[in-house]
Amino acid sequence: MVKFEIKSHDGPGRYGKLDGMESPVILKESDLNMAPDESSAYDIEREIAEWSVNETLKLAREYEDKDIAVIHGSKYIDLRVKCLKELEEMGYSGFIIANADDLLLHPRDLVDLIVELRRNMKSSSILIFPHAEAQFIPLLAYMGIDAFFDDIGEYYSYLNVLMSPTKNYDLKVYELYDLTREELEEYNKNTIDFVLREVREHMKNGSLRNLVEERSATSPQYASALRILDKEYADYLLEYSQLY
Template sequence: MILTTMHDGPARLGKYNEIITPAVLNNEELKIIKDEPMPYDVPKELAKWSIERTIENAKKGEGIAVIHGGKYLDLRIKCSEELDKLGHTTLMIANSEKLLKNPRDLVDIIVNIRETINPNSALYFPFTDAAFMPLLVYMGIDLFGNAAADFNAYLSNMLTSTSKYDLKSYKIYELDFNELKNYNNSTLDFAVREIRENIKNGTLRNLVEQRCCTSPEAMSALRILDKKYPDFLEKYTLLY
């Protein structure tokens, strides 16, 4: 559960188990309730079966509950509603890496989940690049995983606030796997620190626009968000 201390648009600064949010969590230390994993793009009946099994498991589990439903908005909403009714206050959005490649689904799913669940519930997005993080927080994500740091280190990719570089082609540094993993984790840590300070100063929207310029998918998502959900954005935006 999140104790919100400040808003900047839908983004919020808060506390989660004494951790200042937005925050990056260590995936290996998290307790995820048993779910029924399913790929993002599957027939609707399979996605429906996945959420039914996931909800059933959530009835007797404790920890972070998983919102399944694949690419189907109605199923994502149904899953989040049922998990919310069961009293789960930390919810993970499944298929996060696929959503980053599908801007319309990304926006629709996050905004509608955020509007559906208890406002004090935390939304956890387990996999993302640093450049996407300001936009995700702007839409209501509170927590991130560090899986992208390890995964990109395995691929020899160095994460920065605006991009990622294949060190086999861009020989910026000579780093072994552990050094690159630590560098990538530092990048994710810097990203949430930067976001938090921008929320405090009421300048998160500026940071969102800067970072979205570095990614066609992020820029598309921001345009969809502005066009389709102005009321969602204005709800928490101060007027001067």
């Protein structure tokens, strides 16, 4: 079982200790005891999404190490919540959000899903968002994501793309550095590490919201997600806001 201790909130964002590490944290997928799952595409018919959820639950029920599982359900939030609740009943406490890359392109779905998952899950359970763009990490952490994978840095290194906290640079167009693929992979992983450190320090100082607003100009999807969060989920934000 994942051991997570909340030390403080900054909005819905949770600063704490995850298996002895400061969180929000970077996890290595290869180090996790992940239950097998049955994946499905994001924008598909409900019947296929239901099949994916049911098969994932079946596989998770047979898995011996009750630790980390994947939340499927495609674009259907009620199926995602159903998947989450049944996995929690089985004893899982860490949850990977499937189709994360698609969610980043659909701001409303992204916000609606994370808020509903967080509202319906135990406070001791953690949410893991794979393949997060560096500029999105402050917003995702602010909404309640506890952990990220850094494999996106490796992926972009194969595309010769350099990641910064605010923007990705195609090094064929922006000749910032002359790096080998291995050097670029390390650079990108360091970028993810820096952003997580940045987020944690802002959480400790109660200023994560400031960082979230600063990064809102980095992409139209990010700006839209923040507007939706503020307009439609003010109660969710205020529930965890510190009172002075």
